[in-house]
Amino acid sequence: MSTAVAIVLMVAIVAYAVFAGADFGAGFWDLVAGGAGRGARPRAVIEHSIGPVWEANHVWLIFVFAVLWTSFSQAYASITLTLFVPLAIAALGIVLRGAGFAFRKSVQRVEYRRVFGAAFALSSVIVPYALGSIAGAIASGRVPAGGRAGDPVSSWVNPTSILGGVLAVAAVAYLAAAYLVWDARRLSDAAMAAYFRRRAVAAAAAVAVIAAVGVFVLRADAEYVFDGLTGRALPLVILSVACGIGALVLLVRDAARGGRLLAVGAVASIVAAWGVAQWPYLLPESLKVSAAAAPDATLITVLVVVGLAALVVLPGFVLLYVLDQRGLLPEESS
Amino acid sequence: MSTLAATLAAVDPVPWARGQMAFTLAFHIILVPLGVSWAFFTLIANYRALKHDDRDALLLAQRWSKYMAVTFAVGAVTGTVLSFEFGLLWPRFMGQWGEAFGIPFLFEGIFFFTEAIFITIYIFGWRRLRPWTHFWTGVPIVLAGIFGSASVVAANAWMNAPTGFTLDSSGTIVDVDPWRVIFNDAMPLQAAHMIIAAYIVGGFLVASVYATGMLRGRRDRYHRVGFIIAFSVAAAMTPVQLVVGDALARWVYDNQPAKFAAIELVPETASDVPETLLGRLNDDGTVSGGFAIPGLASWLSDPSSGRDTVVQGLDAFPADERPTTRQVNIVHLSWDVMVGLGTLLFLLSVWYGLVWAVRRRMPRSKWFLRAAAASGVLAVITMEAGWVVTEVGRQPWIVYGHMKVEDAATSNTGVWIMFVAVVLLYTALGVTTVLVLRGMSRRWRRGDCFTDDDAPYGPRAPAGRAPDEQEVAP
Numbered sequence: 001m002s003t004a005v006a007i008v009l010m011v012a013i014v015a016y017a018v019f020a021g022a023d024f025g026a027g028f029w030d031l032v033a034g035g036a037g038r039g040a041r042p043r044a045v046i047e048h049s050i051g052p053v054w055e056a057n058h059v060w061l062i063f064v065f066a067v068l069w070t071s072f073s074q075a076y077a078s079i080t081l082t083l084f085v086p087l088a089i090a091a092l093g094i095v096l097r098g099a100g101f102a103f104r105k106s107v108q109r110v111e112y113r114r115v116f117g118a119a120f121a122l123s124s125v126i127v128p129y130a131l132g133s134i135a136g137a138i139a140s141g142r143v144p145a146g147g148r149a150g151d152p153v154s155s156w157v158n159p160t161s162i163l164g165g166v167l168a169v170a171a172v173a174y175l176a177a178a179y180l181v182w183d184a185r186r187l188s189d190a191a192m193a194a195y196f197r198r199r200a201v202a203a204a205a206a207v208a209v210i211a212a213v214g215v216f217v218l219r220a221d222a223e224y225v226f227d228g229l230t231g232r233a234l235p236l237v238i239l240s241v242a243c244g245i246g247a248l249v250l251l252v253r254d255a256a257r258g259g260r261l262l263a264v265g266a267v268a269s270i271v272a273a274w275g276v277a278q279w280p281y282l283l284p285e286s287l288k289v290s291a292a293a294a295p296d297a298t299l300i301t302v303l304v305v306v307g308l309a310a311l312v313v314l315p316g317f318v319l320l321y322v323l324d325q326r327g328l329l330p331e332e333s334s
Numbered sequence: 335m336s337t338l339a340a341t342l343a344a345v346d347p348v349p350w351a352r353g354q355m356a357f358t359l360a361f362h363i364i365l366v367p368l369g370v371s372w373a374f375f376t377l378i379a380n381y382r383a384l385k386h387d388d389r390d391a392l393l394l395a396q397r398w399s400k401y402m403a404v405t406f407a408v409g410a411v412t413g414t415v416l417s418f419e420f421g422l423l424w425p426r427f428m429g430q431w432g433e434a435f436g437i438p439f440l441f442e443g444i445f446f447f448t449e450a451i452f453i454t455i456y457i458f459g460w461r462r463l464r465p466w467t468h469f470w471t472g473v474p475i476v477l478a479g480i481f482g483s484a485s486v487v488a489a490n491a492w493m494n495a496p497t498g499f500t501l502d503s504s505g506t507i508v509d510v511d512p513w514r515v516i517f518n519d520a521m522p523l524q525a526a527h528m529i530i531a532a533y534i535v536g537g538f539l540v541a542s543v544y545a546t547g548m549l550r551g552r553r554d555r556y557h558r559v560g561f562i563i564a565f566s567v568a569a570a571m572t573p574v575q576l577v578v579g580d581a582l583a584r585w586v587y588d589n590q591p592a593k594f595a596a597i598e599l600v601p602e603t604a605s606d607v608p609e610t611l612l613g614r615l616n617d618d619g620t621v622s623g624g625f626a627i628p629g630l631a632s633w634l635s636d637p638s639s640g641r642d643t644v645v646q647g648l649d650a651f652p653a654d655e656r657p658t659t660r661q662v663n664i665v666h667l668s669w670d671v672m673v674g675l676g677t678l679l680f681l682l683s684v685w686y687g688l689v690w691a692v693r694r695r696m697p698r699s700k701w702f703l704r705a706a707a708a709s710g711v712l713a714v715i716t717m718e719a720g721w722v723v724t725e726v727g728r729q730p731w732i733v734y735g736h737m738k739v740e741d742a743a744t745s746n747t748g749v750w751i752m753f754v755a756v757v758l759l760y761t762a763l764g765v766t767t768v769l770v771l772r773g774m775s776r777r778w779r780r781g782d783c784f785t786d787d788d789a790p791y792g793p794r795a796p797a798g799r800a801p802d803e804q805e806v807a808p
Contacts, residue, residue: 067440069421070437077432081745084748094415095412096759099411309443316474320451323463
């Protein structure tokens with residue numbers, strides 16, 4: 001039972017990384033797009049590309065919290081006690097980002113748009129860094145079990161956390177650039193497609209370099225997860241690298257399709273690899289998933305809710321997707 | 335510098351955590367009624383538009399759906415912050431009780447997701463769906479709003495009436511009954527009280543905007559229809575709320591006697607207890623000031639035994655298991671504010687109903703419109719006061735009878751920094767939200783074109799295309 005809930009938790013984390021990751025990454029490219037004049041065209045593509053359900057993407061994060069606090073409440077207490085600072089930064093960043101984006105769409109004057117746009121873009125970088133550093137803190141065993149607080153600073157300012165944060169920013173930037181190439185093509189904007197293709201390739205190179213450095217960081221700083229990644233989770237790591245290389249090849253060749261999907265596969269499988277690598281621990285080497293789990297009735301409720309969500313939410317999601325696609329047909333949008 | 339650091343390191347996190355939770359909840363709760371009830375008003379307008387080919391109603395429905403998207407977006411982020419705060423501010427509470435307390439939030443997640451998706455579909459649908467199909471896509475928003483708030487209130491009600499779990503000798507939860515957690519004893523009345531409040535507050539808030547417009551001379555049919563839809567729903571709900579609120583107060587009398595003693599300002603257990611309006615409790619246990627109506631508190635607590643009903647006083651509880659004197663005064667004053675303003679809003683609704691019954695039209699006098707223009711803010715204050723009563727009245731408990739607030743809080747001394755940041759950020763957020771909503775309204779009044787891509791949940795604007803579609807497009 002606890003294994004099933006742990007899988008649900010992992011799937012929700014992967015979903016958040018992929019769906020919200022692309023939105024965060026778009027914010028990164030918004031940030032580095034340059035002044036109001038030069039950055040106008042890329043920003044138009046970015047605004048266009050951020051999905052209609054961007055806000056709903058935080059549901060994945062809320063769901064991760066809800067699963068943690070119902071099913072693994074002691075671990076949740078340890079995490080929030082130890083990682084108060086990066087979690088607080090992420091929370092404030094999400095407010096700033098959400099409000100910035102919502103208001104930017106609703107106001108008309110350029111100077112207002114600029115302020116809201118800056119809030120949106122800057123927090124788009126800060127939030128994934130904070131969340132990545134939290135993942136690093138957990139992976140390197142810096143969160144103690146038993147609802148106790150670890151070190152308030154060194155738990156998230158350490159080699160693995162910095163690796164996690166930087167890798168998260170680079171990965172979401174890569175993911176978003178791959179999406180934006182596709183969106184620019186849909187808009188028949190060849191110049192912008194090339195613009196984002198160059199950036200996607202650069203981001204892919206950055207991810208590769210960071211990951212290579214990361215191998216040494218993890219070996220020195222997060223031994224258990226390193227052993228897992230080179231052992232049990234190795235197939236997922238290889239899958240991630242293969243997807244990454246494949247996506248890069250497709251991007252360089254300017255292939256019509258497939259690049260986006262492979263980019264998603266690369267990010268999803270590396271996040272999943274982290275989960276598999278630290279199995280059976282929820283908090284590596286101090287708290288096992290089975291030991292942390294809540295009474296069965298609570299775990300069953302979590303699984304029932306997942307089933308209900310599939311029944312209730314999925315049809316709506318499909319309808320929305322269909323409408324969105326239909327609305328983008330040129331003869332209907334003019 | 336080191337002394338400064340030492341001082342800051344010694345800051346007690348409990349009051350800051352309390353303050354931050356109260357502040358963020360008080361902010362979020364203003365957006366909740368709009369999220370719950372605005373979709374319903376929009377659908378009434380939409381229905382009228384389709385049934386009677388009413389152009390004004392159609393315009394209202396289209397605009398309301400976009401305002402709603404902005405307030406929903408702000409409510410979504412402030413709600414996300416709350417889910418962070420459970421852990422950041424109350425880790426010991428979540429660590430010990432999350433297995434039970436957390437369950438309602440799983441369901442709330444489903445309803446929130448449904449609401450977000452259908453708000454988007456509804457805004458997309460203005461141009462992309464057939465009119466009646468589009469109308470029906472709005473219905474899930476209304477239902478998700480109701481069930482979503484019922485879920486969250488269930489969690490709060492559980493803190494007042496914790497049931498549905500088994501503890502072992504060390505106080506750890508060993509078994510959970512999810513059904514009893516959600517449908518705890520306090521849940522039905524508390525959820526009903528809040529959902530009705532959401533319709534009252536949402537209705538008066540929306541109506542007050544149109545009342546203000548009418549006072550400024552915009553007395554066209556568009557403003558009248560907007561006012562009547564929202565105000566009628568709120569007005570119809572006020573008598574229901576009196577009945578539900580009365581039942582809830584009696585539930586508190588039966589189940590949370592310390593909170594009830596604070597509400598009624600009763601220092602010593604007695605029968606024939608007066609209903610004290612205003613007034614304050616002193617540290618020595620005496621009550622000074624105020625206006626006492628003899629025997630009324632006893633009579634209201636249980637009309638069957640009338641003035642003989644015994645009301646437990648604060649002295650019936652150990653000092654560390656009841657609210658402090660200061661908290662008692664806060665609870666009692668908030669109670670007076672809630673009941674007082676609630677009654678005023680009820681009387682305003684009666685005025686509206688009487689004029690409607692006699693003249694078959696809404697009251698047009700300046701004084702009615704002035705009162706209606708104030709009703710939105712008054713309704714918000716009433717609701718906030720009600721939450722202060724239930725939250726402060728539960729002190730010192732976070733889980734009634736099981737865990738105290740001070741044992742639940744984080745040990746992080748840096749909470750005050752986050753509190754300051756949150757207050758600054760939320761102040762900016764609140765001001766901007768109002769400015770953005772006003773800006774939208776002004777833009778529309780100038781007669782700019784209707785597009786559906788200027789709302790946060792609206793479709794993507796095709797890049798490089800000027801807004802070209804007329805409002806009230808077929």
